[in-house]
Amino acid sequence: MKNRIIQEAIHLIKEKGFSFTTNDLAKNLGTSKRTIYQSFHSKDAIIETVIEQLISDIKLKEEEIYNNNHLSLKEKLKELLTCMPEEFKIIDVRLLVELKKHHYEQWVKLNEFITKEWDFVIKIIEKGIQEGTIRKINVQLFIEMYLGTINQIYDVNSPLKSHLTMSEILNSVIDILLNGIALEK
Template sequence: MKNRILQEATKEILHRGLKFSVRDLASRLGISTKTLYQHFPSKERIIASIVEQAVNQMKDREKELMNDSSLPLKQKLYEALVIIPQGFVFSDIRVMKELQMAYPDQWAIMNDYLTKGWDNIRLLILEGTEKGDIRDFDVETFIRVYIGAMYQLMDHSVASPSGLRMEDSLSLVVDLLLRGIYADPSVKEGSR
């Protein structure tokens, strides 16, 4: 029943954002709110469970990428930087912002992963620089720029007017971070 509740809560979030009501969720499930509360003591706990599942899914995907010897290093790095769980309710930038504003404890779980889960990225970058596939650069600045871009994507005032999903927006950011804006990759830094 818990999984069913979480699945239906996900649908509610996709439809209404995090402003869904427990009453609507119970109705969607065909159960009473009392029955729902027997499985989850609060709406916050439902959202926390969804966030925890999402973070675990992202960690599992990252582990799969790291162990996939068939992928070239650059592709691994790109895919690791754009990991968002498939069909994840927080792929909508506005829902991520709602989570940050209305559910600080649940946001802290997501934010902790986004800001501290960089060990595998550091390993990929180190491997790439050692092999000569990636130029030497300040990794910590790269990470700060990435995280800053994530926060900017979530800001309502700069959210994409075209309604880009988080996954699409993040792909654009990662493409800029990894490939830059030069049309000719042979152009050296400081050249004119």
């Protein structure tokens, strides 16, 4: 039942954002709120489990990318920096603002993961520098530039949040960071 609740919560987050209610959840599942509360003590607990699942899914996907011998280092780097489970790719960036506003503790958990889990990216960049396929750069500065862009998404006044999905923003940021803006002649 827990898994069904989480999957339906993800569906409702995509549909209504984090403003969905446990009544919405119970109705969609064809069950009672009491049944939901037997599995989760609160809506926050449901959201926390969704975020934990998201983080776990990303970690698994990152490991698969890192160990994929069919990808070049540049392809691995791009895949790692845009890594997101399928069910979250279409999420509108406004939901991150909503998460921060209404479920702050869960947002902190997600934000900590985003700002601290960089081992695979660092290894790929350092290997690329060593092999000569990536220019010698300050890796921490690269990460901070990426994070600075991501942090703009959380800004309530950001014009990006109403026009692009999270996946579209990540792909655009990585394209600019990896390929620059100048055309080669």
